[in-house]
Amino acid sequence: MQGLSRLFTRLYGIRLVPRDTLPGETWHPDVRRLDVISDTDGHVAVLYCDLFYRADKSPNPAHFTVRCSRQISEQEIHEAAQAISNRREEASTDAAIAEANDGMHVSKQVGSVKQLPTIALVCDFHHERSTKNEPALLHYYQMETLFHEMGHAIHSVLARTSLQNVAGTRCATDFAELPSTLMEHFCADPTVLQMFARHYETDEPLPYELVSERLQVLKRFEASDRENQIIMAMLDQQYHALRPGQTDFESTGVYHSLQRTYGKLPPDAEGTRWQGFFGHLFGYGSTYYSYLFDQVLSERVWRVVFSAGQNGSALNRANGERLKENLLKWGWKSRSLEDERLINGDEKAMRLVGSWGIQDDRHD
Ligand SMILES: [Zn+2]
Structure with a gap:
């Protein structure tokens, strides 16, 4: 994930920052939260990663948009303010915006309030936790899967349409697999691998010849x-x-x-x-x-x-x-x-x- 974060920083000026979750925020203790932070726009998305095998979990790797990005209209904020006043509470602008977006994160850029995308990445990687605290050592194709799904995620993260039903991966199906299959090229690139692919014990960089042979x-x-x-x-x-x-x-x-x-x-x-x-x-x-x-x-x-x-x-x-x-x-x-x-x-x-x-x- 650090490697992906470094790649996205170089390409888009955004990084993935681990965040602790609140009680009840996720559906399983395995789920890790990453906040997506942009150099220019601050907090732009929330990403939940549920990457490891469980017996009761779907084996198909997938990317889910829990919420897409979209613009929250003036009218929605106005209606929310009204609802707060009706409850005889103080309807500040911030309170109205929070109410209009169910208390979830928003971005307030010049002229418009945007609902931030919330995304879940679900994979099925096997991880033997019993063995001396080893990290999850992914096969090449598992890493490719992670990059592929992250390609979908970044599409949802960077989408800035006003309407949620055309945001990011909700584009014409013709193009839905473009950002994800593009990421498969990045995952095989020596300069990208250099940023993170190191031996977990010796810290030696991964010799690229081994990768190209496998490919x-x-x-x-x-x-x-x-x-x-x-x-x-x-x-x-x-x-x-x-x-x-x-x-x-x-x-x-x-x-x-x-x-x-x-x-x-x-x-x-x-x-x-x-x-x-x-x-x-x-x-x-x-x-x-x-x-x-x-x-x-x-x-x-x-x-x-x-x-x-x-x-x-x-x-x-x-x-x-x-x-x-x-x-x-x-x-x-x-x-x-x-x-x-x-x-x-x-x-x-x-x-x-x-x-x-x-x-x-x-x-x-
Ligand atoms: Zn896909």
């Missing part, structure tokens, strides 16, 4: 996984393209036929119905493709905005500001990549982004 091994089967993701994205589109009342629909047939037509790997065995286990086919409601779409976009952002980490670009404040202003605060703007062709966000723009995933565009 090479992990990448060996990347193509088959990607093929599977493409077929899932197509399947999701086909299931949601049905006409009402169409009677010859058979979900297994659609799935297996996609595998036969587009797959290089052998299709699933006859009589099996794997698609029935895959909850994202209804959870995403026809936008499952956004995962692949965002991997393509975040690769591009990593290369164009952060120069793929060359010469310390992964820790450059100007690059961080560019991402914050053009993506995290108000949602995606075409200026994020300074590519005229993306401005309209229309079919042509979508086609272009799609082509980046297929062709190597490093030279265009």
Whole structure:
């Protein structure tokens, strides 16, 4: 968490500060609170981290917006003041603001009062506490998960829209996985790892060759996984393209036929119905493709905005500001990549982004 805090300080001028919790503030003693503090705006968010395995806990890593950021309107404050007066208590402005936001944290910047985002990060890391007080030693993929979820969290933290229902991760699903998959690039970057990855006993820095070797091994089967993701994205589109009342629909047939037509790997065995286990086919409601779409976009952002980490670009404040202003605060703007062709966000723009995933565009 200290490493993430240092990364965010370098990129956005914000840091994560541990805070004790009040009795009853959290849902379990394992939960740790971090306050997000900005160099310029002070306290900007509250983050609850519940990172370790418990038998009664969902095993899926996730980011929850307990509350999104939003503007608290004059009228709400006025109504709250009224309610306080009706109780025959003194309705100071501060009391009215506290009442309008249920007593939770607000930021009072020039001209507007903002409800601060409250975020929960939930993971499932195993931590053997019995063994000589060792720290939780995460595998690479666990650290990647933490960075990914933190990518969602920072999106919620830096969002500054007036309305909560379009703040941060509540953007169009097309872009929801962009900040999180971008963080996976940071997590593999040697300058980022240098900031915190040290041996817990000897304090030796982690030799980067060990990391790159592991990454090479992990990448060996990347193509088959990607093929599977493409077929899932197509399947999701086909299931949601049905006409009402169409009677010859058979979900297994659609799935297996996609595998036969587009797959290089052998299709699933006859009589099996794997698609029935895959909850994202209804959870995403026809936008499952956004995962692949965002991997393509975040690769591009990593290369164009952060120069793929060359010469310390992964820790450059100007690059961080560019991402914050053009993506995290108000949602995606075409200026994020300074590519005229993306401005309209229309079919042509979508086609272009799609082509980046297929062709190597490093030279265009
Ligand atoms: Zn995600």
